Amino acid sequence: MRLSTWPWRLLLLSFAGLLLLTLLLLLADFAGVPKGVVNGFFLVVSIIGYAVIGMFCRTANPDEYFVAGRRISAPLNGMATAADWISAASFIGLTGLLLSDGFVGDGQHPGGLSYLLGWTGGFCLLGFLFAAKLNQSQAITIPDFLGRRFDSAAVRWLAAWGAILCSSIYLVAQIYGIGLVASMLSGLTFELGVFLALGGVLLCSFLGGMRAVTWTQGVQCVVIVVSMVVLGIAVSFKTQGHPFVTVAAVQSLPEIQARAKQIETDPAELATRDAISQRMSNLDVKIAEPVYAREVERQTIARQVARAKADNAPLRDIQKLEANPAWRETSVDRLVGIWQAEREVLGQAIHRPVGFQVPYLQGWNPGWNNSLALIFCLMLGTAALPHILVRSYTTATPAEAQRSVVWALAFIVVVYLCASSLAVLLKSYVLTELVGAHLDQLPDWADRLKLRKLALLSIQDHNQDGIVQFADIRLFNDYLVLGLPEMTHISSVFTGLLAAGALAAALSTADGLLLTISNALAQDLYFQTASPNAPPLRRVMLSKILLLVVALLAAWFATNRPVSILFWVTSAFSLAAATFFPVLLLGIYWRGMNRVGALMAMVSGLLITLYYIAANHPWLQIHLQLQPSDTLWLGLDPVCAGVFGVPVGLLFGYLGSKLSKTLKN
Amino acid sequence: MPQPSTASESEAPHPPAIEVTALPRRALWGVVGLVALTVGSLGLAWLFPDVTLLHFLWVAQAVPVLYLLLAWWGTQSAPVTDDAS
Numbered sequence: 216m217r218l219s220t221w222p223w224r225l226l227l228l229s230f231a232g233l234l235l236l237t238l239l240l241l242l243a244d245f246a247g248v249p250k251g252v253v254n255g256f257f258l259v260v261s262i263i264g265y266a267v268i269g270m271f272c273r274t275a276n277p278d279e280y281f282v283a284g285r286r287i288s289a290p291l292n293g294m295a296t297a298a299d300w301i302s303a304a305s306f307i308g309l310t311g312l313l314l315s316d317g318f319v320g321d322g323q324h325p326g327g328l329s330y331l332l333g334w335t336g337g338f339c340l341l342g343f344l345f346a347a348k349l350n351q352s353q354a355i356t357i358p359d360f361l362g363r364r365f366d367s368a369a370v371r372w373l374a375a376w377g378a379i380l381c382s383s384i385y386l387v388a389q390i391y392g393i394g395l396v397a398s399m400l401s402g403l404t405f406e407l408g409v410f411l412a413l414g415g416v417l418l419c420s421f422l423g424g425m426r427a428v429t430w431t432q433g434v435q436c437v438v439i440v441v442s443m444v445v446l447g448i449a450v451s452f453k454t455q456g457h458p459f460v461t462v463a464a465v466q467s468l469p470e471i472q473a474r475a476k477q478i479e480t481d482p483a484e485l486a487t488r489d490a491i492s493q494r495m496s497n498l499d500v501k502i503a504e505p506v507y508a509r510e511v512e513r514q515t516i517a518r519q520v521a522r523a524k525a526d527n528a529p530l531r532d533i534q535k536l537e538a539n540p541a542w543r544e545t546s547v548d549r550l551v552g553i554w555q556a557e558r559e560v561l562g563q564a565i566h567r568p569v570g571f572q573v574p575y576l577q578g579w580n581p582g583w584n585n586s587l588a589l590i591f592c593l594m595l596g597t598a599a600l601p602h603i604l605v606r607s608y609t610t611a612t613p614a615e616a617q618r619s620v621v622w623a624l625a626f627i628v629v630v631y632l633c634a635s636s637l638a639v640l641l642k643s644y645v646l647t648e649l650v651g652a653h654l655d656q657l658p659d660w661a662d663r664l665k666l667r668k669l670a671l672l673s674i675q676d677h678n679q680d681g682i683v684q685f686a687d688i689r690l691f692n693d694y695l696v697l698g699l700p701e702m703t704h705i706s707s708v709f710t711g712l713l714a715a716g717a718l719a720a721a722l723s724t725a726d727g728l729l730l731t732i733s734n735a736l737a738q739d740l741y742f743q744t745a746s747p748n749a750p751p752l753r754r755v756m757l758s759k760i761l762l763l764v765v766a767l768l769a770a771w772f773a774t775n776r777p778v779s780i781l782f783w784v785t786s787a788f789s790l791a792a793a794t795f796f797p798v799l800l801l802g803i804y805w806r807g808m809n810r811v812g813a814l815m816a817m818v819s820g821l822l823i824t825l826y827y828i829a830a831n832h833p834w835l836q837i838h839l840q841l842q843p844s845d846t847l848w849l850g851l852d853p854v855c856a857g858v859f860g861v862p863v864g865l866l867f868g869y870l871g872s873k874l875s876k877t878l879k880n
Numbered sequence: 881m882p883q884p885s886t887a888s889e890s891e892a893p894h895p896p897a898i899e900v901t902a903l904p905r906r907a908l909w910g911v912v913g914l915v916a917l918t919v920g921s922l923g924l925a926w927l928f929p930d931v932t933l934l935h936f937l938w939v940a941q942a943v944p945v946l947y948l949l950l951a952w953w954g955t956q957s958a959p960v961t962d963d964a965s
Contacts, residue, residue, distance in 0.1 A: 318935040319925050328925065328939050332918055335944045339914045342955045343907035352898050364898045461941060468933055571936075576929040583926055590918060617955035624951050628944045635940040806900045 293622020303392025337597020793860025
């Protein structure tokens with residue numbers, strides 16, 4: 216294996232620098248330096264570090280800007296691919312997801328293992344099917360590859376819009392993640408956090424394109440892997456007294472299972488679940504007759520407020536009564552939306568497993584259909600995401616491109632092995648320390664997680680017994696792992712380190728996505744149609760300007776706070792799978808595939824997937840007064856839309872090619 | 881650190897034609913192995929839904945490592961020549 220010296224010096228330097236910084240900040244923490252200063256240091260050092268690399272790697276050479284000179288070694292390209300792929304959602308979200316949804320699901324929805332297998336297995340498909348062929352083509356973008364394969368500007372144009380759509384959805388979710396982490400680390404507002412971190416992204420990708428992004432992603436991969444591994448070691452030491460996190464998780468599992476069985480049969484827990492079910496039934500009645508329900512509730516609240524005022528109740532109690540959405544909300548649609556959201560949260564509270572699976576789960580169930588469908592979408596989506604595919608262009612040879620996929624998978628597997636072990640250890644803390652505690656004597660970490668600016672935990676005493684039951688607890692899974700150092704009482708420096716890893720994950724993915732979108736706009740849409748003979752320097756300059764515009768637009772969208780990062784990221788996988796997987800597979804391995812087939816494959820796959828996601832979105836269902844049973848096919852969740860889009864794309868690609876050939880003859 | 885470079889006309893003037901070839905045998909077996917490993921592992925987990933230790937050790941820990949080995953094995957024989965450029 217050929218390894219040139221200086222890139223490895225840079226990566227080793229970043230590894231040593233990160234460890235040294237962590238040690239120094241640990242000392243500062245012990246010396247009593249405020250937590251905000253320690254965490255802010257991670258944020259500032261990270262962003263400055265990435266920006267400096269971007270400035271050193273600045274280029275206006277098209278080959279360097281678009282494909283990093285096509286001479287990146289397999290290990291470094293693998294590191295860049297891993298950082299490109301590990302998003303904020305998968306880095307900070309997977310642990311919480313496994314903790315909340317369990318391993319095999321609740322019998323209705325997919326379990327956390329589906330995400331773990333789908334996200335890792337997709338790299339096998341990428342290595343087997345596409346990496347070498349894409350590298351061999353010497354193309355610049357995926358639309359460029361498809362346009363040349365089918366000798367069609369229309370195919371390139373459509374593929375460019377497909378790439379922009381998939382990448383934009385993913386990009387907004389990443390920038391949202393950046394805002395969350397940056398505001399948590401710095402104490403700034405969410406909006407300022409977004410724009411501060413965006414500065415780091417832009418300095419890197421704007422100045423140096425793919426070359427700068429590759430080197431930055433190499434360093435970011437070091438930060439991501441080191442932060443997760445170090446956290447795993449620290450938590451393992453704290454809980455079991457040794458550094459092996461998998462072994463610590465195995466040691467904790469029997470205790471978790473015994474405690475879960477105890478909780479599942481506890482009368483207080485059952486009473487809580489009954490109270491929640493009753494509340495859900497009441498909400499169903501309100502949602503069915505919202506105008507009438509609002510009037511009844513308003514009259515009740517008015518009486519309660521009048522009585523409270525007459526009794527000289529504290530202002531806080533009166534404000535609490537007036538905070539009821541039925542009192543303050545003027546729009547019936549919005550009120551129904553609030554009630555539906557509340558119902559969904561309550562449903563999750565009683566359906567999610569106490570341990571890692573719901574009890575008595577026997578026989579085939581809809582959750583397993585959903586698990587298989589989700590794995591299918593995530594695997595094919597991983598193998599067809601445009602910003603991951605373009606990394607195959609940056610190595611010197613097809614074999615190096617394939618080897619880089621294996622390297623990428625190695626780094627991702629290390630992160631996920633730690634994440635799944637940490638989920639087990641987190642569960643152990645929740646079940647043993649939080650469940651059964653008195654509301655006025657909660658563990659110290661629970662109070663801190665509740666009161667944080669970015670709340671990670673909320674508790675509602677549904678059966679009013681003053682004791683926390685499992686169903687009373689709501690954990691904010693998307694970023695719960697950030698609270699792990701507080702739960703396990705290890706230094707808050709580890710929170711900063713983990714957040715630096717999360718920031719690196721979000722920034723690296725955002726870098727790759729920004730480049731993909733701006734290159735599709737400039738290379739595949741503008742220059743292809745308006746100015747095919749433009750000089751190389753002009754191409755680079757326009758790509759840079761578009762990159763800036765796209766980044767600002769995405770930041771603006773992200774500040775509107777999309778509801779669920781994981782939903783949008785998973786939807787992007789389905790869209791990428793349906794749009795690109797059929798056309799790439801047939802285009803690379805079937806001689807009979809022609810431009811008509813390619814167009815039909817992409818359009819049909821994309822449309823069917825978009826339709827399924829849109830038709831099952833709660834907003835549309837409220838406005839069209841639809842029930843999920845009206846729009847769900849085979850009971851599959853909307854994030855699994857690609858399971859319909861991919862076969863339809865393959866079928867239409869085949870039929871389109873055959874029919875057009877027959878008609879031509 | 882790499883030195884900042886300047887603009888040049890380095891776009892490939894004649895990019896190579898994109899060849900359509902059959903799926904290499906090893907890659908095909910790799911895909912078959914991936915499907916078998918995934919469905920088999922999930923089937924095992926579903927067959928024993930209460931054995932959390934099996935879910936954790938086999939599906940959450942061992943299968944990703946096996947995917948890595950499979951990816952390494954499946955990409956060993958280069959399906960296309962290295963001197964394409």
